[in-house]
Amino acid sequence: MDWDKLKSFHAAAEAGSLTGAADALRLSQSAVSRQIAALEDDLGVKLFHRHARGLIPTEPGRLLYKAAHDISAKVALAEAMVTDSRDKPSGDLRVTAPLAMGAIWLTPRLAAFNAAYPDIRIHLLLDDRELDIAGLEADCAIRPWPSTQNDLIQRKLMSVRQHMYASRSYLDRKGAPKSAADLSDHAIIHYGPPHLAPIPHLDWAAKAGLKEGEPMRPPAVEANSIMAIMKAAEAGLGIAGLPDYVTRGNDRLMRVLPDLEGPPFEVYFVYPAELRGTSRVTAFREFLLAEARRDEP
Structure with missing residues (x-):
């Protein structure tokens, strides 16, 4: 089979449309x-x-897609290995991250990475689902x-702390809670529902200060995206x-009940074993570790 034809088929099956495939290719x-x-x-x-x-694969299409997906992954790996054989780190690096972390924490740091490694082209794939x-x-x-x-190989980047936040306009209107129990008299923005919210332990504001057996506070708004929750606040x-x-550097949000801290969670840098030791991945990993250390209190 002609690879160009197979590549077009694979892109269309991935995107579910000719328009999406054309954009990707x-x-x-x-x-x-x-x-x-x-x-x-031909077939x-x-x-x-x-x-x-859109496009829905037929049964032969589904069988061919599985084979084409495996071939595509091997070609991408081969390209990565060939590119990495150069002395200087260079080439494309596709990085995925949750939307809020990618947009707020990672993206502002990429200028410094680009200055250090101008021949590495970062492609950000921001998505709260797991690629x-x-x-x-x-x-x-x-x-x-x-x-x-x-x-997969993973390296811990940092531990993230959590607190409660609200806008000044909300606090002027409703007043600030004096204790966790007072939260029951306030509008709480929920992270959820759980089956659509992949990041664990982010629904703690709905439960803080409640006694065992008490029902969770009802949501004023519920969203399965940290970015959406921030914008709602x-x-x-x-x-x-x-x-x-x-919220770092965000003057539109004020910390509420500053002594009340939510459960921390850990953030990891993850990559496939096949890319162990490649200069692009190593350079990006070490850059992120240095940036995470800079953020430590």
């Missing part, structure tokens, strides 16, 4: 469509059902939870438990 939509049609002609089978809502690092959906990840896969919708890195 930086080709025109018509070029991608022609490649897929040519592949279907003599239909690979997609075309619907208004498949072992399958090389990304080269490395910053994750606020430990890896559960044996074929900024808008004056209530009090939120937030990681301290989210």
Whole structure:
């Protein structure tokens, strides 16, 4: 099979649309469509059902996608290894992180990394869901939870502390709680629901100060994104438990009950064993460790 045709098919199956595949491959939509049609002609089978809502793989399409995904991962790994054979760290580095951590903690630091390693091109894939690092959906990840896969290497970056925050407008309107028990008289912004909120222990504000057996405080607003919770707190919708890195330098939020601390959680740098020792990953890991140490109290 022609690799260009297979690559177009794989991108379309990943994106679920010709438009998404064209964007990913930086080709025109018509070029991608022609490649897929040519592949279907070569194989003599239909690979997609075309619907208004996108492309749905047929049974032969699902079988071919699995094989193409494995090939794509191996090609990406080969490209990484060849690129890394150069003396100077260079090439593309796909980094995934949760939205808030990537946008607020990581992105402002990338200028310093770029100054130190101008030949490494960072591609940020910010998503609160867990991308498949072992399958090389990304080269490395910053994750606020430990890896559960044996074929991944992880290095602890930092421990994150949590406190409660609210906007000045909310505190002017409702007053500040004097104790954790007073939180029951306030609007609380929840992190959840649990099955859609992948980062653990971020629903603590809804439970703080309650006696055993008491029901959790009802949410004024619920969101499964730290970024959304921060924005809701900024808008004056209530009090939120937030990681301290989210609020550092944010003059729109005030700390509430400063002696009350939520459960800390650890953040890890994760990458596949195949990329152990590659200069791009090593350079990025050491840079992040230095930045994390700089943030230590």
